[in-house]
Amino acid sequence: MILLAPMEGLLDHMLRDVLTRVGGIDRCVSEFIRITDMLLPRRVFTRIVPELLEGGRTPAGVPVRAQLLGSDPTCMAENAARLAELNPAGIDLNFGCPAKCVNRHRGGAVLLDEPELIAEIVGAVRRALPADMPLSAKMRLGFMDSSRTLECALAMTQSGADELVIHARTKADGYKPPAYWDRIAHVREALDPSVAVVANGEVWTVEDARRCLQESGCDALMLGRGMVANPGLALAVRGMAGEGRAGLDWPALQPLMLQFWRQVQANVQTRHQAGRLKQWLHYLRRHYPEAGEAYQRVRTINAPAALEEAYFGPLLAPAESAALAA
Numbered sequence: 001m002i003l004l005a006p007m008e009g010l011l012d013h014m015l016r017d018v019l020t021r022v023g024g025i026d027r028c029v030s031e032f033i034r035i036t037d038m039l040l041p042r043r044v045f046t047r048i049v050p051e052l053l054e055g056g057r058t059p060a061g062v063p064v065r066a067q068l069l070g071s072d073p074t075c076m077a078e079n080a081a082r083l084a085e086l087n088p089a090g091i092d093l094n095f096g097c098p099a100k101c102v103n104r105h106r107g108g109a110v111l112l113d114e115p116e117l118i119a120e121i122v123g124a125v126r127r128a129l130p131a132d133m134p135l136s137a138k139m140r141l142g143f144m145d146s147s148r149t150l151e152c153a154l155a156m157t158q159s160g161a162d163e164l165v166i167h168a169r170t171k172a173d174g175y176k177p178p179a180y181w182d183r184i185a186h187v188r189e190a191l192d193p194s195v196a197v198v199a200n201g202e203v204w205t206v207e208d209a210r211r212c213l214q215e216s217g218c219d220a221l222m223l224g225r226g227m228v229a230n231p232g233l234a235l236a237v238r239g240m241a242g243e244g245r246a247g248l249d250w251p252a253l254q255p256l257m258l259q260f261w262r263q264v265q266a267n268v269q270t271r272h273q274a275g276r277l278k279q280w281l282h283y284l285r286r287h288y289p290e291a292g293e294a295y296q297r298v299r300t301i302n303a304p305a306a307l308e309e310a311y312f313g314p315l316l317a318p319a320e321s322a323a324l325a326a
Contacts, residue, residue, distance in 0.1 A: 006032060030066045033069065036072075065092045113143045138222075162195060185216050206233075278298060
């Protein structure tokens with residue numbers, strides 16, 4: 001199984017749509033919905049996870065699990081119950097976000113220093129959900145160190161999480177290589193065999209995926225930045241087992257990038273639109289030389305119409321392209 005990771009500020013519903021159209025992804029997890037001290041209206045859930053309005057799936061038919069982040073067990077449970085009414089493909093709990101602003105307000109990875117509270121949160125949410133609603137959790141190896149990794153994993157799974165995604169670094173490690181995939185194996189071996197464990201972190205290539213699976217002992221991966229940099233990565237990973245295609249070349253990616261751009265135009269404020277495309281191109285440079293050339297061509301362009309002409313002009317119908325240039 002291959003999951004698509006949540007990435008706050010990058011991998012939102014627009015990019016989920018495009019990446020799942022490429023193929024190879026079995027399930028997505030949304031970017032987090034922040035829970036503080038109130039019961040959120042349904043429109044907040046559907047704004048962050050608009051797939052909830054479409055049966056909990058992307059347009060390509062890939063299920064999306066909605067993620068909650070917070071530290072108040074009662075408030076988390078009440079919001080999880082409301083979210084469940086919208087029929088997501090499951091609910092995920094975030095115990096891995098390393099962002100300082102999130103941790104400062106007692107959310108994400110900072111809770112890995114409080115396994116007792118983690119158990120309360122997961123247990124409260126589990127009791128608030130229908131029995132058949134899947135509940136998963138995402139964690140790092142720890143906050144400043146990995147001394148309580150297993151304690152936290154057991155707190156989550158023994159309190160009701162039926163799946164655990166482990167990012168193989170601590171909060172202190174951030175996103176610096178390497179990821180310690182072998183440490184996932186120690187956790188997996190100690191958990192009840194009925195709990196699915198998914199390995200995550202620093203998988204950029206097929207060889208990374210192969211090593212991650214071998215060292216972690218898992219049979220499932222969550223791809224994040226590697227998938228953004230190489231949208232064909234999930235297909236390529238499946239190819240290592242004799243399934244699917246080898247990947248996605250640059251010309252085949254361009255129509256999908258145009259679809260992404262159209263969604264950005266429809267959903268993002270004008271002043272931020274160019275930044276969203278350049279943000280993705282920045283990641284794509286890691287895998288595609290053509291992306292580096294394109295990024296240099298458009299990096300100083302901030303007007304959406306000018307950027308569209310500079311980047312997408314050759315892909316557009318002649319009449320549309322001429323109208324943009326006028």
